[in-house]
Amino acid sequence: MNTPRAIDPRVTRRRLLQVGLVTATTAWMSGCSNSGEADDGSTTAVSDRSARSVIPEPAGLVRTSWSTDPQAFGAYSFLAVGSDPSMRDDLRRPIDRRIYVAGEATDATSPSTVHGALEAGRGAALAIDDDSDGAEMIVVVGAGAAGARAASLLTERGHEVVVVEARDRIGGRTDTVQPEGWAIPVERGANWVHDVDASDLADQLDRLGVATDPFAYDALILGRDGGRANGDEGADASGAIERAEEWASARDPDRSLATALADSGEGDGVDPEVLNQQLRSEIATEYGADAGELSAWWGRSEGTEGDDLLVTGGYGALVAAELDRVDVRLNAVVSTVALAEDGVTITLADGTSIAADRVVVTVPLGVLKAGSIEFDPPLPDRHAAAIDAIGMGLLDKVWLRWEEPWWSEEADQWNLVADSDEPYVEWFNLLPHTGEPVLLGLIGGQLAREWAERSDAEVVAASMRTLQAFADAGW
Numbered sequence: 141m142n143t144p145r146a147i148d149p150r151v152t153r154r155r156l157l158q159v160g161l162v163t164a165t166t167a168w169m170s171g172c173s174n175s176g177e178a179d180d181g182s183t184t185a186v187s188d189r190s191a192r193s194v195i196p197e198p199a200g201l202v203r204t205s206w207s208t209d210p211q212a213f214g215a216y217s218f219l220a221v222g223s224d225p226s227m228r229d230d231l232r233r234p235i236d237r238r239i240y241v242a243g244e245a246t247d248a249t250s251p252s253t254v255h256g257a258l259e260a261g262r263g264a265a266l267a268i269d270d271d272s273d274g275a276e277m278i279v280v281v282g283a284g285a286a287g288a289r290a291a292s293l294l295t296e297r298g299h300e301v302v303v304v305e306a307r308d309r310i311g312g313r314t315d316t317v318q319p320e321g322w323a324i325p326v327e328r329g330a331n332w333v334h335d336v337d338a339s340d341l342a343d344q345l346d347r348l349g350v351a352t353d354p355f356a357y358d359a360l361i362l363g364r365d366g367g368r369a370n371g372d373e374g375a376d377a378s379g380a381i382e383r384a385e386e387w388a389s390a391r392d393p394d395r396s397l398a399t400a401l402a403d404s405g406e407g408d409g410v411d412p413e414v415l416n417q418q419l420r421s422e423i424a425t426e427y428g429a430d431a432g433e434l435s436a437w438w439g440r441s442e443g444t445e446g447d448d449l450l451v452t453g454g455y456g457a458l459v460a461a462e463l464d465r466v467d468v469r470l471n472a473v474v475s476t477v478a479l480a481e482d483g484v485t486i487t488l489a490d491g492t493s494i495a496a497d498r499v500v501v502t503v504p505l506g507v508l509k510a511g512s513i514e515f516d517p518p519l520p521d522r523h524a525a526a527i528d529a530i531g532m533g534l535l536d537k538v539w540l541r542w543e544e545p546w547w548s549e550e551a552d553q554w555n556l557v558a559d560s561d562e563p564y565v566e567w568f569n570l571l572p573h574t575g576e577p578v579l580l581g582l583i584g585g586q587l588a589r590e591w592a593e594r595s596d597a598e599v600v601a602a603s604m605r606t607l608q609a610f611a612d613a614g615w
Contacts, residue, residue: 213506284312428533
């Protein structure tokens with residue numbers, strides 16, 4: 141049985157955001173607004189329509205739908221109710237010294253990050269090198285950050301390495317694109333270096349010439365009345381969340397953060413709209429899971445604090461550099477990984493097979509959950525239990541580009557207090573960091589799943605509702 145955790149007082153990058161709210165202006169902007177109803181029945185704060193300055197339609201759109209991607213089925217892992225950090229250790233435990241599982245979901249220190257995935261790949265490579273008697277044939281399944289790092293190190297140590305990748309590209313959930321008309325690279329997947337002191341990732345990117353920029357999460361919240369929300373209200377909501385975790389940490393069994401808030405009564409007396417906004421920005425788009433999914437014991441216990449960098453020069457160069465000297469086979473979908481008498485056999489969907497001494501499986505947790513790869517014999521109980529218990533979160537993005545900026549607000553992050561079913565209420569202003577009129581919207585958790593298969597037109601319309609509220613407020 142899990143043991144309730146002791147609350148760690150570390151400051152996460154979202155809690156840095158809260159500190160900024162408390163010290164930011166608490167003055168309310170003058171004027172009032174009406175609540176306008178959108179075509180789909182949802183509402184958002186808008187000013188008097190007679191005074192509206194309607195923002196122009198965006199000139200470019202890039203969006204993601206990681207939950208519908210069969211090579212991911214989500215964005216990154218989180219600790220759901222009933223899971224705990226030891227399960228990440230179970231998942232990376234070698235199987236008969238032949239099968240090694242690696243990826244961000246197996247890293248106990250920095251899961252859900254690029255540097256966590258790199259470290260997981262490194263750990264698997266070193267374990268294989270220790271277990272082998274000399275140069276061996278190694279297959280790495282997946283050409284994301286973990287697979288790339290494992291393949292690179294194994295190649296350096298003299299092993300014959302083949303990387304099989306189901307996609308038609310390398311990178312996995314590190315996915316840099318630059319569509320026509322865009323002056324900057326667009327990161328569909330990983331976008332930040334989290335806690336620059338936790339790894340040498342920032343230095344690696346610098347050596348590769350990949351531009352980054354400090355990101356302070358100086359957030360502003362727009363209230364329903366068109367005024368900037370009082371920083372104390374956001375702090376009250378954040379405090380209630382932390383107190384609910386403390387309450388749950390002393391009680392058995394584990395429960396969701398939402399249940400802890402309700403059962404402890406800590407959510408009582410907090411403006412429900414502000415609390416909902418904080419749960420979305422601190423939980424749903426931070427962990428890819430709703431408060432009803434996240435473990436109150438363990439959900440926010442992972443990770444390290446520190447300064448973040450926004451990657452502006454193309455994250456994809458990192459994986460490309462790792463795989464520069466490695467045999468990578470694209471469009472190679474693995475269907476079966478089977479232990480053999482003296483090794484392991486990897487069978488592809490087209491019927492071809494590769495015999496190897498050992499294999500590193502670095503596919504996302506969502507793919508393991510879906511059972512897309514058959515293991516013969518089935519994975520040990522501890523591995524299967526970890527795969528079942530650890531959650532696969534979802535964070536999706538919408539990037540919007542204009543020819544000229546229509547806003548003057550320079551804050552990094554804009555949040556809107558809105559109905560719980562209003563999808564795109566958290567935005568990042570990339571103009572100060574890239575010089576380009578680009579806004580990045582985030583959506584996480586179950587709402588992201590609901591919107592994953594919506595059309596581009598619906599996503600743009602929903603985004604414009606929120607952004608119009610910021611424009612009406614004079615941002």
